[in-house]
Amino acid sequence: MTGGHHTTIITWVKQVGETLPDAYAPETIPGVGELDELETLYWLKKNKIWIWTAVDHFKAGILGWVVGDYSRQTLRPLWAIVQLWHCYFDVTDGWSVYPGFIPDGNQIISKIYMIRVEGENTRLRHYLARLHRKTLCYSKSKEILKHSIRLLIHYLKFKDVPVPA
Numbered sequence: 338m339t340g341g342h343h344t345t346i347i348t349w350v351k352q353v354g355e356t357l358p359d360a361y362a363p364e365t366i367p368g369v370g371e372l373d374e375l376e377t378l379y380w381l382k383k384n385k386i387w388i389w390t391a392v393d394h395f396k397a398g399i400l401g402w403v404v405g406d407y408s409r410q411t412l413r414p415l416w417a418i419v420q421l422w423h424c425y426f427d428v429t430d431g432w433s434v435y436p437g438f439i440p441d442g443n444q445i446i447s448k449i450y451m452i453r454v455e456g457e458n459t460r461l462r463h464y465l466a467r468l469h470r471k472t473l474c475y476s477k478s479k480e481i482l483k484h485s486i487r488l489l490i491h492y493l494k495f496k497d498v499p500v501p502a
Contacts, residue, residue: 347481352501354484357491360401360418367393367400370424371454372415372435374407375461377468379482386479387411388461388468388486391419392454394428399457399490404483409434428454464489 341349374389389412391401401418405411416438419427424443429435431446448455462468465485492498 349501350481350484350488353499354481354487356499356501357487359403359483359487361398361490361494363393363400363422364396365393367395367422367424369394369426369428370419370422371428371451372419373430373451373454373458374432375458375468377482379479386482388458389415390454390458390461391415392457394450394453397453397457398494399461402486402490404479404486409437412438460493461486461489464493
């Protein structure tokens, strides 16, 4: 969609984003999950917000994500999804909030084994300019940020752009 007025595009993103889920059921239950978070900005360049993502260590695609601050409260709904997988291990970067959710002995703390989730986060940053580390683009609202992420994840998974009803 090019050549359209920015409010028309934002309205379209909102209409489509409202119809898409925050998570897709995995085709197979992941044996190893990876969890990570990426920082971005919204409204004013000084307001930080994090996107937490969960992936299957062995398959491409983001299976679940949440947007919020850098706290337990934000991780809680994502963990509700991940915990249903009953992974043998969950790989993280060691952020202090993870041990409150991941059972003892099930967490692997290693940036080396987080290649899949780091790659998926890089894809998010690549396709959404508002997620670039140093940019003049940033989201004006959390709602539009979430809709943009839903739309991108749907497109990357299905190679399809949904049309609003």
